[in-house]
Amino acid sequence: MRAWQHRHRARDTAHPLPCGLLLRRCYAPYALLIFVALPLLFAPLGLWAVFSAWCNSLMAEVLTNLHTFFVVGPNHAGDDLFRFDDRATSRGEFYVRQVIGSANYRTGGDLTDHAHLWLNYQIEHHLFPDVPMLAYRRVQPKVQALCARYGVPYVQQPVTQRFGKMARVFVGTARMRRIERVPLRAPALSPSSCSPPAAP
Numbered sequence: 001m002r003a004w005q006h007r008h009r010a011r012d013t014a015h016p017l018p019c020g021l022l023l024r025r026c027y028a029p030y031a032l033l034i035f036v037a038l039p040l041l042f043a044p045l046g047l048w049a050v051f052s053a054w055c056n057s058l059m060a061e062v063l064t065n066l067h068t069f070f071v072v073g074p075n076h077a078g079d080d081l082f083r084f085d086d087r088a089t090s091r092g093e094f095y096v097r098q099v100i101g102s103a104n105y106r107t108g109g110d111l112t113d114h115a116h117l118w119l120n121y122q123i124e125h126h127l128f129p130d131v132p133m134l135a136y137r138r139v140q141p142k143v144q145a146l147c148a149r150y151g152v153p154y155v156q157q158p159v160t161q162r163f164g165k166m167a168r169v170f171v172g173t174a175r176m177r178r179i180e181r182v183p184l185r186a187p188a189l190s191p192s193s194c195s196p197p198a199a200p
Helices: 002-007 019-040 047-072 090-102 109-113 120-126 137-149 161-171
Strands: none
Touching: 019 047, 047 161, 090 109, 090 120, 109 120
């Protein structure tokens, strides 16, 4: 919700738009469709059919959200990943951030990739968000080899291990890494360096 508020914040004010706007534009239409309109389609079959359809929609929503949470959350959190509070200053820094701020799960195979919603290639997804999902299988070994060549940390672990690291961040026993920026300073000029060169 905070991300939505930040994205839709008015440019001329420091305050985000109210949550009511988010509810009206996003959550309410979806809830009405899934939990009201869809179950009512079963009304000709009786009240029990409507209730069954509503329960089915509710459980599907719960399971889908749990599955998505277990897949998306762990490869963005952990004491071995970095978080950033500012924008990258160059294109190269942007790409490095995508690698050191994300983690992959086990990759390869249709069942594995579908079970992970193809987000087991999270690093490659951050680097190349527009490529087809099947292309991640070809890109992943190349990205990993490139990171090994230049000493960029490339994290790839099972989802269960990543979930444990995320949980430790949630409960406060671990923290994500940060990179401190060191401001560049111009070298101090001594009076002798400012004096004109000696005549030959």
